[in-house]
Amino acid sequence: MRTGMLWGAALLLCAAPAARAADDWNMWNSYAFKLPVVERRLDLRGSFETRFRDDMDEFFRYHFYIGPDYHPSRWLTLGWQYGNVQEGAPGDFHTEHRFMHFLTPKFKGKDVGLKDTPLGDLSVSLQNRLEWRIRHHKDHLHTWRYRFYPKVSYPVYKGERVEVSPYVADAFYFDLADGAAYNQNRVYGGLSFRILGRVDLDLYYMRLATRSGAGGDWTGGHILGSGITYTF
DSSP states (O other), X not given: OHHHHHHHHHHHHHHHHHHHHEEEEEEEEEEEEEEEEETTTEEEEEEEEEEEETTTTEEEEEEEEEEEEEEEETTEEEEEEXXXXXXXXXXXXXXXXXXXXXXEEEEEXXXXXXXXXXXXXXXXXXXXXXXXXXXXXXXXXXXXXXXXXXXXXXXXXXXXXXXXXXXXXEEEEEEOSSSOEEEEEEEEEEEEEEETTTEEEEEEEEEEEXXXXXXXXXXXXXXXXXXXXXXX
């Protein structure tokens, strides 16, 4: 019970600044699959996502991602994905081709000496993503972007059929088109449900903050999101 109260407080801390700073409400929904190719070593992942803005009234983006994940050890994942992004105003969508490279260290509390403590099941991942973006509708045709995405989760319930894990995360985006500009931040608070060992359901609130460049003003937005992943 004490752990659940701590996680609830953490989620409220994430949501409180968003309520003051953000204006528009968005809805993002993701549908994904995971196909093991070589047990514990290689997986194929794919996803499709839709996004709505203007208080969830305007459909403005969808994208497809697909690629392999390689696991050289249980503490490290290397990934590569191709993404096709369609975004814009209704009737005027633009195409972006995206090639993404991932390096994700991950560990649990019990891996760092906390096995016999309440934090033994705490999970931490530190995803690094480097993107090569090709956008014909932008001034810079070829650009690079880096994202650092730390995430912490903890299972508060483990049953035979369902496991429930609250999580908090923060994504930092750096545009490398002209120098290194920190121009986007995403703070997440959510719940993950693992159902029957094959279905992962993710429900989250995210506070989105963006700016045009290193010296621009920050603007905010609220995101309500969901994701579902099926593992074959």
